[in-house]
Amino acid sequence: xxxxxxxxxxxxxxxxxxxxxxxxxxxxxxxxxxxxxxxxxxxxxxxxxxxxxxxxxxxxxxxxxxxxxxxxxxxxxxxxxxxxxxxxxxxxxxxxxxxxxxxxxxxxxxxxxxxxxxxxxxxxxxxxxxxxxxxxxxxxxxxxxxxxxxxxxxxxxxxxxxxxxxxxxxxxxxxxxxxxxxxxxxxxxxxxxxxxxx
Amino acid sequence: xxxxxxxxxxxxxxxxxxxxxxxxxxxxxxxxxxxxxxxxxxxxxxxxxxxxxxxxxxxxxxxxxxxxxxxxxxxxxxxxxxxxxxxxxxxxxxxxxxxxxxxxxxxxxxxxxxxxxxxxxxxxxxxxxxxxxxxxxxxxxxxxxxxxxxxxxxxxxxxxxxxxxxxxxxxxxxxxxxxxxxxxxxxxxxxxxxxxxx
Numbered sequence: 025x026x027x028x029x030x031x032x033x034x035x036x037x038x039x040x041x042x043x044x045x046x047x048x049x050x051x052x053x054x055x056x057x058x059x060x061x062x063x064x065x066x067x068x069x070x071x072x073x074x075x076x077x078x079x080x081x082x083x084x085x086x087x088x089x090x091x092x093x094x095x096x097x098x099x100x101x102x103x104x105x106x107x108x109x110x111x112x113x114x115x116x117x118x119x120x121x122x123x124x125x126x127x128x129x130x131x132x133x134x135x136x137x138x139x140x141x142x143x144x145x146x147x148x149x150x151x152x153x154x155x156x157x158x159x160x161x162x163x164x165x166x167x168x169x170x171x172x173x174x175x176x177x178x179x180x181x182x183x184x185x186x187x188x189x190x191x192x193x194x195x196x197x198x199x200x201x202x203x204x205x206x207x208x209x210x211x212x213x214x215x216x217x218x219x220x221x222x
Numbered sequence: 223x224x225x226x227x228x229x230x231x232x233x234x235x236x237x238x239x240x241x242x243x244x245x246x247x248x249x250x251x252x253x254x255x256x257x258x259x260x261x262x263x264x265x266x267x268x269x270x271x272x273x274x275x276x277x278x279x280x281x282x283x284x285x286x287x288x289x290x291x292x293x294x295x296x297x298x299x300x301x302x303x304x305x306x307x308x309x310x311x312x313x314x315x316x317x318x319x320x321x322x323x324x325x326x327x328x329x330x331x332x333x334x335x336x337x338x339x340x341x342x343x344x345x346x347x348x349x350x351x352x353x354x355x356x357x358x359x360x361x362x363x364x365x366x367x368x369x370x371x372x373x374x375x376x377x378x379x380x381x382x383x384x385x386x387x388x389x390x391x392x393x394x395x396x397x398x399x400x401x402x403x404x405x406x407x408x409x410x411x412x413x414x415x416x417x418x419x420x
Contacts, residue, residue: 029407032274036368039270043249043263051241065241068266071294072237076230076336089287096269096290138274170234209227 028135035133038103042067045102048109048182049168050175058175063099063107066167071095073163073170080202086155094160097145101126110168110192111184123150152195162199165192169210172219179220186211186220226333233331236301240265243300246307246380247366248373256373261297261305264365269293271361271368278400284353292358295343299324308366308390309382321348350393360397363390367408370417377418384409384418 043064050058051065061069071092078088099107104126108119127146131139148154152161169189172178179189193211197204214220241262248256249263259267269290276286297305302324306317325344329337346352350359367387370376377387391409395402412418 026403026407028278029403032404033368033407035274036267036271036365037371039267040249040369040372041252042266043259044252051238054239054242061241062263064266065260065262068240068262068269068294069234069237071266071269071290073234075291075294075340076233076332079335079339087287089285089290092269092287092290092294093273096266096273134274137277141277142273167234170231171238173235174238205224205227206230209224209231 031133031135032138035138038130038133039100041103042099045099045107047107047168047171048178049171050178051171052174061171063102066171067095067099069171070098070160070163070167073167074159077163077166077202077206078159081159081200084155086159091156091160091163094145094149094156095163097142098149098160098164100130100142101146104129109182111182111188158199162196162203165196166203166206166210169193169207173210173213173217179214180218183221185222186215189220229331229333230336233336236328236331237298239301240297243297243305245305245366245369246376247369248376249369250372259369261300264369265293265297267369268296268358268361268365271365272358275361275364275400275404276357279357279398282353284357289354289358289361292343292347292354293361295340296347296358296362298328298340299344302327307380309380309386356397360394360401363394364401364404364408367391367405371408371411371415377412378416381419383420384413387418 043062045063046060047063047066049061049066051061052058074088074091074095078085078091101123105119105122108115127143131143134142148157149160152158193207197207241260243261244258245261245264247259247264249259250256272286272289272293276283276289299321303317303320306313325341329341332340346355347358350356391405395405
């Protein structure tokens, strides 16, 4: 029996936990209520956003495959570190250190070549410097913002004014005109629905 | 305001429903119980399997980006058609027709170029003929099989003997030696755990 195979099976059993890391954003239940979204669902949804918006990215387009690989891997550290709410300032201050420690645990369970590969994808996403990482970052933030329209409106409920969201959304808007248009449309809807704290 | 942007926002609101399509396979809750996995979580997990196994695919390797795009899109028709349990023979007989009708509804909500793109990915996955579609199929089936080890053992509970699983798993085993090794290991574990109906 292959040690590599055993390590992969153990890692996939560990990765199953991402389906139980709750985010602040909600998803709509079929009965009209809502529940919190989990990070596995979020990762799929961010990948879907990338798939949909890629054709509208300006040339030279980021590599879609590399972007999707980064999106698939970008939240695995949450298995150990948990999700950090985008507007929890105290928690955000410790996020980098907590996620670095989590990465040391999570990626160490993989065969070394795969541990390096997934850790590299996570680090590239976090640094948000390559064209693919910037595209992935913008998809991640747009998805989080979109999810705010579901359920009870988590900006207002969380006491968040519109101005407090700009620091998070402006870098995404600047990635490409398609994000500027999408996010401006979402802000118009959120204002019309009085979804921010006033 | 752009009609394209509006259509994308509406489609993403529709796609949110995939987070509520339940599969038979389970995922482990943090408290030791389990619940059914949903199709959005499944899609992320299949993409993770592809990311992990790609380096072990023989040359010429399938294109990872195209494979991941197919995996992201492959279950969207379930928003209308629901999930079909792999061992529900009566339901399987009508699956193709139900999913075709669902595709006509789901992909029609997108701007035409994106509707064609996502429908093309779904059809390629279903036909399982290209190297990328065969790799995606094998990842999909391996993930479903892996999920059987979580929770209460759904083969035994669903009255499924080992022999009944071979028709589904043999095509995945034949895709590449890495799948043969992985799936053989999983069968060894399932037999040792007496997880099949006897």
